[in-house]
Amino acid sequence: MNLASLYIRLQHYDRFQVDQMMPAISHNEEINYNETNLCTLLIAHSHGIRLYVDKIAIDLQQGSCILISPVQSYTVESSNTEAQLVRFTFETFKVKGMTLNPIAHPPLLCGYPYSLLFSQVKRVLGNEAWMRNPFCSSLSASEMAMMQSRLQFILSMMTQLDQQAAHFQNEEKIKMIQNTVQYMEQHYDEDLTVEQLANMAGMVRWQYSQQFKILTGKKPTDYLAHLRINQAKELLCNSAEPLRKISRQIGFKDESYFSRCFHKLTGNTPREYANIHLHNQQKTVIDSLGREIHVPKDATRIVTAGTDTLGELLVLGISPIGAAISIMKNQVIYHNKLRNIHNIGYWADPDKITELQPELLLVSNYRAQDLQELDAIAPTVVLNSKFRLFERLRYIAKLVERSKEAEKWITTYEDKVRLVRRQLADAYDVGETATVYLKLGEKLYIMGQSGLAATLYESLGFRPSAKVKHLIEKGQAWIEIQQHQINHYVGDHNFILASSQELQTTIHCPQIGTIATLTPGKNHFMDATWNYDDPITRGRLLEVLPYVFKKKTM
Structure with a gap:
């Protein structure tokens, strides 16, 4: 984030309680959200707040600060009736001599939360009684000046987080x-x-x-x-x-x-x-079906079924004895870590799992008719398929007593995200859209908010194109499309995933194949092995993306 060449002018300030689901703009109708250089800084004053930026869910912790760009819309919700958000709305200008020029897309790092210490944030914001007034228009000129200085101080604290990640520069x-x-x-x-x-x-x-x-x-x-x-x-x-x-x-x-x-x-x-460890103690957890499951602490003989559990266990330092790797074994980038893991097929096959004598089953891909049989083999925890990466990793980490490892990985990942976004500052603009196409033989798919698309939307700040956004709102992870529909979903940037062999054909002979009809633009070609949303793939993907953007686009 570069604040040195910018002038920031506070327009509005308020603090409000978050209902179960409410459009953020309803809190102050005096704000003109059509102004193209009007940015919003949201600060979570409580735990348990979920923010939707262009329908993409982001969970905020107490002290989380996130910048919303002028072209983005947002809503918030919380199950906690006491949850509060602080909001600053401000204009940005580029200083040139004695002139202030409004900026339509300010070069601030938007779309990704900064985790500040809440004690510091609370100290900066202060506790004046007038701050609880929901209408910023009631603030006097001196109070607005005071809040402007506090806004700039919060932004500088966020900038310091970027500087602390400087060791990644080398x-x-x-x-x-x-x-x-x-x-x-x-x-x-x-x-x-x-x-x-x-x-x-x-x-x-x-x-x-x-x-x-x-x-x-x-x-x-x-x-x-x-x-x-x-x-x-x-x-x-x-x-x-x-x-x-x-x-x-x-x-x-x-x-x-x-x-x-x-x-x-x-x-x-x-x-x-x-x-x-032959006599592990047990603890009780609640799985996604609402069932109370008694699982052994420090379980080591774990079997997992599902593409969104294996990478999480591995990054936490746990290698399961069995996993559903019949399809993904040769596709994931960490296939070398799977050599000592027994294959239980695509689904959680009770017959194959029984042979492994597990202590714990962690599943997301299973057949409902097999669940009772799986419970008889070992405690079976069914994972919530709606969990996003951080939420999923924290749940699994708590289950296997590895929460510290999970938080360490998340912190490192967030540092890498900030570095990569600085590296790609010239490669795309805030508010640009992106679409992920997956080509498998003769078939072509559009990804919703899964696989590579999750990194683009949740970490890099891209927005889905209108048609893709509709898929996400409907809860569809992906859909198959026909040749004539290829340009219906096109974005400012298009990421085409295919096998390495298909990529060679497409790049050297672009007139051949399904992708030939894609509207010319910023099209990036990547191997289909990157179309996973596990922490190992997401972490390594950040190292690859700068090189993807440097390649010549079609």
Whole structure:
């Protein structure tokens, strides 16, 4: 966010309670929302507020601040009758000499919430009695001046969040270290040395170790030890193999050294740990069907069915013993992480699941007639299919006692989003629309708010085109279209997903194939493997998108 060259003039201020569902503009009819340079800053004064920006749902926590651009519409809702929102409405101008020029699309970072400390926000806003008056027209000139200074202070706090993510600027170095981290995660059972990893990153050992610790919080040797011990925990709880064999499976050549390392990191010997976790305590959760489910704490033998559960478990450091990967196994970008996971088909097949003797079932794809049989195998939690990424990840993390890991991932993801949006500032304008086409052989689909489209709409701030917006409002994740309908859904930017083979044909011979009739414009071609909405794909997608926008468009 760049505020240095802008002049901000406060037009209105109010604080209001959020009903179950209300258009935001109804709170102050004096505001002219047709002014093209009028921006809105919303600040969540309470928990449990859901904001819809152009029908796209965004959950706000206490202290969340979000900028709404002049071309966007919004509504808010809350199940909490005490929930409150603070709203600043302001104009932006570009300063040129002594002249103020109104800006139709101010270069502010819109559409993504900044999570500020609520104690700081509350201190800045103050507690004057007049602030509770819902009509900003009642403010005197001095009060408006005071609130203008507070608005600018809040915006500067949001700017500081961007600056705190500056360590992501050195992308090449970070990417090389991240590559070594991924290598360690995939080859922890091999004889790895710090020198070997430093050479892979193109650094000397001391520099690599220093940068590695900044990025991960651990030294390379400690990170590798934790990887190995975490894998040992799973093996100890899921197999009766002797310690000698387990230590070799995770990369330790010496059983005694493995036992000492395990005790140092866990406080238990390997066998003590295994005996403790054979008798897990239980907790009660409510699933999406409203059922009370008694699930074991620290469950390790988990089976999952559904494309929106597997990536979440993996990013939380849990590898399920079984998953519905018959279709997605060779399609997802993290297919290397699936090699030790048993395939239970596309649906939650009770016969295949029974053989795995799970402690917990987490499902979103299942047949209703199988649910009773699944419950008999192990506690079965049915996930809410309407959950968005953060909501889904937090629910699963709480279920498996990994909430800290989930919040750490979300914070890192939000930092990356702000970086990518700065990088793409010249690639698209606030308020532009985007449409995602998926080409599978002869068939063509339009994505609603799922897969790649979720990242574009929820993180990058694109808006769906009118026809796609209608699909989202109807709750449709995708629809199949015919050749003659291809331009009915077109946006300012169009993302065409297809197999790598089809992409080569389309790029080298654009006159061939279904996509040939797409209206010329800003069309971006991507492999269909990016059409997933799990945290692993979403995180890596942010690294790829800047390169996608740099490619020549048709």
